[in-house]
Amino acid sequence: MNPLRCRKVRLVLPGYILGEVPLGVRDARHLEQCLTCQAEAAGYRILRKALIEYRDEQVAAPPWFVTRVMSVLDRPVPASGGRARFRVLTAVVVAGVAVAVWGRRRLVS
Amino acid sequence: MTSPGVEGSEIESLVDAAKNGDVGAFERLVEIHQHEVFGLAIRLVGDREMAADVAQEAMIRAWRALPKFRGDAAFSTWVHRITVNTAWTMRSRSKRNVADPLDEIGDIADTSWLTPERAGETAMLREALRRALDRLPEVHRTLVVLKDVEGWSHGDIAATLGISVTASKVRLHRAHVRLREYLKEEM
Numbered sequence: 414m415n416p417l418r419c420r421k422v423r424l425v426l427p428g429y430i431l432g433e434v435p436l437g438v439r440d441a442r443h444l445e446q447c448l449t450c451q452a453e454a455a456g457y458r459i460l461r462k463a464l465i466e467y468r469d470e471q472v473a474a475p476p477w478f479v480t481r482v483m484s485v486l487d488r489p490v491p492a493s494g495g496r497a498r499f500r501v502l503t504a505v506v507v508a509g510v511a512v513a514v515w516g517r518r519r520l521v522s
Numbered sequence: 523m524t525s526p527g528v529e530g531s532e533i534e535s536l537v538d539a540a541k542n543g544d545v546g547a548f549e550r551l552v553e554i555h556q557h558e559v560f561g562l563a564i565r566l567v568g569d570r571e572m573a574a575d576v577a578q579e580a581m582i583r584a585w586r587a588l589p590k591f592r593g594d595a596a597f598s599t600w601v602h603r604i605t606v607n608t609a610w611t612m613r614s615r616s617k618r619n620v621a622d623p624l625d626e627i628g629d630i631a632d633t634s635w636l637t638p639e640r641a642g643e644t645a646m647l648r649e650a651l652r653r654a655l656d657r658l659p660e661v662h663r664t665l666v667v668l669k670d671v672e673g674w675s676h677g678d679i680a681a682t683l684g685i686s687v688t689a690s691k692v693r694l695h696r697a698h699v700r701l702r703e704y705l706k707e708e709m
Contacts, residue, residue: 427695427699427702428695428698431670431698456702456705456706459647459705459706459709460651460702460705462647463647463651463705464666466644466647466651467565467648467651467652467671468670468671470648471557472557472560472561473560474556474557474559474560474561474574474577475560475574478552478560478577478578479549479556481578482552482578482582483545483549485578485582486548486581
C-alpha cells in the first residue's frame with residue numbers, strides 16, 4: 414500500500430465512481446491492488462446506486478396542487494399590470510390635455 | 523427536462539397564450555409541469571409540506587415573470603430554475619425540521635414490477651439516502667440534487683446559484699465525500 418497514492422486515488426474516487434472523471438492508469442492499477450481504496454470505492458458505488466434509485470423514483474404532486482395554484486392566480490395578469498397602468502395613465506393625461514386645449518380654444522373663439 | 527406525452531409545440535403555444543393573459547393556458551402549463559416541479563422541490567427541501575409551498579410559489583413567480591420569458595431555454599428549464607431559487611429562499615427562511623421520512627413515500631409511483639427483495643432494497647436505499655441528504659448543508663444538498671439527480675451541467679448550476687463553475691465542482695466533490703459517510707452511517 415502506498416499512502417501517497419491512496420490519498421491521490423481517494424481524491425479522484427468520487428468523481429470517477431459517480432461518472433465525471435476518468436481514472437489514470439497508475440490510479441487504476443493501485444485501486445486493483447489496494448483493499449483500503451477498494452473499500453472506499455465500494456462506498457461510492459453504493460452512493461451511486463442510491464442516487465440512481467432516488468432519481469428514478471416518480472413523485473406525484475398532491476391532487477389539490479393545480480387548484481390551489483390557480484386559486485391564487487385568479488386575477489388579472491400581474492406582470493402586464495404595470496404596462497396596463499402606464500397605458501391608462503398616459504391615456505388620462507392625453508385626454509386631459511386634449512380637453513384643456515379644446516376648452517381653451519372654445520373660450521378664445 | 524421535457525414533459526413526457528406533451529409536444530414542445532403545444533407548450534410553446536400555451537406559453538404564448540399565457541403571456542397574453544390566458545389563465546386557462548397557464549393552468550394547463552401547471553398541470554403539465556406540476557409533478558416535475560413538485561418532485562424537484564421535495565428533493566431540494568426534503569419535506570412534503572414545504573415542497574408544496576415551494577412548488578406553488580414557483581408557479582406564481584413563473585406566472586408573474588412570464589412576460590419576461592424570452593424562450594431562450596425551454597419553459598420547463600426556466601420553471602425549474604425558478605423552483606431552485608424559490609426553494610433556496612424559502613428553505614433559508616424556514617426553521618422547520620424535516621418531516622418523518624415515512625411521510626415522503628406516500629405518492630411513489632407503481633413499483634409492482636419490483637420483486638419484494640428488490641423493492642425492499644430499493645426502499646431501504648432511498649430512505650437511507652434521504653436521511654443522508656437531510657444531514658447535508660443546504661448548498662451541498664442542492665448541488666447533489668441538481669447534478670446527480672436532475673442531471674444539470676455545472677454551467678447551469680453555477681449560473682442559477684450565482685457561483686463559479688469551479689466552485690460548483692469543488693463543492694460537489696465535498697458533498698459526495700460527506701454524503702458517502704452519512705449514507706454509510708444511515709444504512
